[in-house]
Amino acid sequence: MDECGLPFVIAKDLFRGFLLAELENEFGGYAEELQRRELNDELLRRFALKEEEEQFCLLEKAMAGRLVILNRAPTLHRLSLQAFRPRLVRGQALTIHPLVCAPFNADFDGDTMTVHLALGQEAQAELERLMLPSRNLSSPATGDPVIGPTQDMVLGIYYLTVDPPDNGEPPRLCQSVEDLEVVAEACASGEVPHTLPVAVPRSILLEAAPAAAEDDILLSDDGSESVAAEVRTTAGRVLFFLLVHRGYRPPQTMEAALVDDLDSAPLAPVLAGALQ
Incomplete structure (x- = not known):
């Protein structure tokens, strides 16, 4: 800070x-x-x-x-x-x-x-x-x-869609819209990191959000590449894509122990955590 x-x-x-x-x-x-x-x-x-x-x-x-x-x-x-x-x-x-x-x-x-x-x-x-x-x-x-x-919303969107680390991790393959939603839910709940590599056919993205082709160069069918071409992305970007184009809302969970910890936390540690 x-x-x-x-x-x-x-x-x-x-x-x-x-x-x-x-x-x-x-x-x-x-x-x-x-x-x-x-x-x-x-x-x-x-x-x-x-x-x-x-x-x-x-x-x-x-x-x-x-x-x-x-x-x-x-x-x-x-x-x-x-x-x-x-x-x-x-x-x-x-x-x-x-x-x-x-x-x-x-x-x-x-x-x-x-x-x-x-x-x-x-x-x-x-x-x-x-x-x-x-x-x-x-x-x-x-x-x-x-x-x-x-500016927490701007910071959150950046964090969610940040470039993945180049560590050679094989991508997780999504072959249906349901697979996309499973990845998005796992990302929202913290089960998988937002930088998890994901591979999805472009046709599946078009099926999930047909209107997205109008303003997304990766999905626009300009004849330069096949509709079946594979798009490499991340779990965080899949979640953001579904939020924007489908109005997807992942299931919300509440951990009672976490809420109790936040309610009882003294101000100094909270501020110290925010400053890191």
Whole structure:
């Protein structure tokens, strides 16, 4: 929760001074031969010539142990300005944990944030002590909790349909709509993992949801592949497919012991589990 994803192109400019120090250390005595401005230009030129993985490695060294500040305008209250441990990511967008969306009043429809870097050690220590999201779990105005899963549905759909691990596990074959529902029910109840590989003929998917061919390229009959072609997917995606296209609702179960545990759980462990 205390981490944010910082795109490479932003991090390279934001941490430029620290990156130059890392590059200067790497090239050693070469630095003494040039004036400072010439040296910086030459170091950045050499950095640009390196492989992408080497660039990431050097930039991660420059970022290590340093916090950044994210500010979402308009800054209406103190929690609109919080500190995060940056993690280098590919792409062009900042990423934050869904639990910290509420204090920022943020969502994922194009919101913008500004990124600041505190340079001094005292400033960094203050960020660590006072401004991390884990240090600001309640509203300074009312004392109510401000950390909450405001984007939990988006996160749940992503988790349910995530790519399966490439571990060589053979897929489970579904040869009827009933087989699909059995897999979906087992996934919903936790009997099988949502990443379980599943193989199903495309004709069975069309039988389960004929209208899906209109907006699903895998099911559209464009003549490029046979209707009997096999589709490789996962148990989670089968469940999501049936939920969307058939209105399928898996049987709901309630474990009395689990409900009792949740009712009696103290707040601190619940919050600790949410922060992991």
